[in-house]
Amino acid sequence: MYVLIAIVLIFSATIPDKFLTATTWRTLLDNQAVTGVAAVALVVPLAAGVFNLAIGLQVGIASIVVGWLLVKQGMPVAVAVPATALLGAAIGLVSGLLITKARIDSFIATLGVSSLLGACVTGISGGEQILGMPKGFSSFGTGEIGGITYPVLCLFAVCLVVWYLLERTPSGRRVYATGGNVDAARLTGVNTSLVIIGSLVACGILASFAGMLVTSKLANADPTLGPGYLLPAFTAVFLGSTQFKRGRFNVWGTVLSVYVLAAGVKGLQLSQVPVWIPDAFNGAALLVAVAAAKRQGALGRSSGLLARAVRRARRTLPPDGLSEQKG
Known part of the structure; x- marks a missing residue:
């Protein structure tokens, strides 16, 4: 939030005629x-403790595949969209x-998958844009309600669903x-392999949705x-983990960070x-975000260890001994 305020103040002072316009x-x-x-989409596997370096190419392959199905194969939107998802x-x-069984x-694993997806993108598209999207599909990317475009509304709908599942359900707690600790989770009865696989499947579906959105917005793949x-x-995900949840990957901190950057x-x-x-800005922001996230995560773990130690002391020490310890 402080960075966003600083950005707004700096550019409002230096280029107010450009930066402060509604457009x-x-x-x-x-x-x-x-x-x-x-x-x-990336929040989900990271919250489960796994990296997904294929996220960019998952967006890219979905963008190409939905365009290929609609234009080259002549499929209706009602078939092409679920097939891409x-x-x-x-x-x-x-x-x-690959992660849990191999x-x-x-x-x-995800770096290798990313390379394979890059090859598939080139093979399907021939390295060229796919043009001529159906009007009904492309109009969704530019349509709006009350001045807010459909893609923005879709973003916040996705945020609400993922936030609810992660923060308000047993699956999210798993x-x-x-x-947080895959071995401890396994010992408490959590099927950690299933959680990791499920988080990557959810990420893949959401990444495909992002790819379809960008194809719809641009009217080409x-x-x-x-x-x-x-x-x-x-x-955005690492910077977002420093907001609201102190070192924990979360949805609303991530969305805030997207718009701050x-x-x-x-x-x-x-x-x-x-x-x-701009590329240097994004790279520097990533380094700062990771460092801040690790620091907050370490502070949160230290505070948790201290709290558990105090609770154990209260259970084991007699009342007078506890008073002496406090003194």
Whole structure:
């Protein structure tokens, strides 16, 4: 929140005629909807303690596949959309099985999956855009209600669903327990393999939804778009873990971070800085976010250990001994 306030103050003072316009903020809100969905998708496996380095290419393959099904295969929207979502689930399932059954580290497993998906994107598209999306499909990406576009409404709908599942259900508690300590979670009866696989399947479905949204917004499927979502999504999730939940990956902190980073990049672009500055901003933000997240996570664990030690002392020490200890 402090960073967002600082960004608004700085660019409001330096370029008020560009930064403070309603058009700028409406465009900012709409342009980050897909990034927001991808980042929220990434929250789920990270909360379960596994990395998904394939998130960018999962968005990219969904974008290409839905375009290929609609344009090249002539499928109706009602068939192409569920088929693409099913593909995303299958990719998540494969990643989960590689991690839990083949015992491959999540970094390596998802990096390998990412490389395979990149090859598939090129093979399906031939390295070229797929044009000529059906009007009903493409109009969804640009439609709006009350000045708010459908993709933005979809983002907040996704946020509500994922937030509820993670924060208000037993399944969500199992996800956080697995991410906190997989061995301890297993000893308490949590099927950690199933949790990890399920988190990656959910991530795959949401990433596919993000890919379909970007194809709908652009009215074409671009084979180069996917990798561009990797760094912003990871940066937002790690920066978001420093908000609201003290070191824990969470939905609302992630969405806030998406727009904080986007506001910073937009201000730099409107200030006409060199083209490499926004990339440097995102990279530096990721480093700061990871460092801050690790620090808050360590502080939270230290506080928890201290609290448990005090409770044990209260149970074992006699009342007078406890008073002496306090003194």
